Amino acid sequence: MATIKIKQVRSAINRPAVQKATIKxxxxxxxNQVIExxxxxxxxxxxxxxxxxxxVVE
Structure with a gap:
């Protein structure tokens, strides 16, 4: 299966709990953390x- 690199560019502060849980x-x-x-x-x-x-970082 292919992999993708994901980079967080905006803060999850003041976001709904569902979005915070998804980021976590x-x-x-x-x-600026990049995960694969x-x-x-x-x-x-x-x-x-x-x-x-x-x-999504290529």
């Missing part, structure tokens, strides 16, 4: 849910 579930803790995840449907759904807080 992705494994992001700090701004498998591109499963579950991960892609989480990415779409918080797309305004992250960016």
């Amino acid at each position: 579930a992705l494994g992001l803790r700090k701004l 995840k498998e591109a499963t449907p579950q991960i892609l759904g989480m990415v779409k849910k918080v797309q305004h807080l992250i960016e």
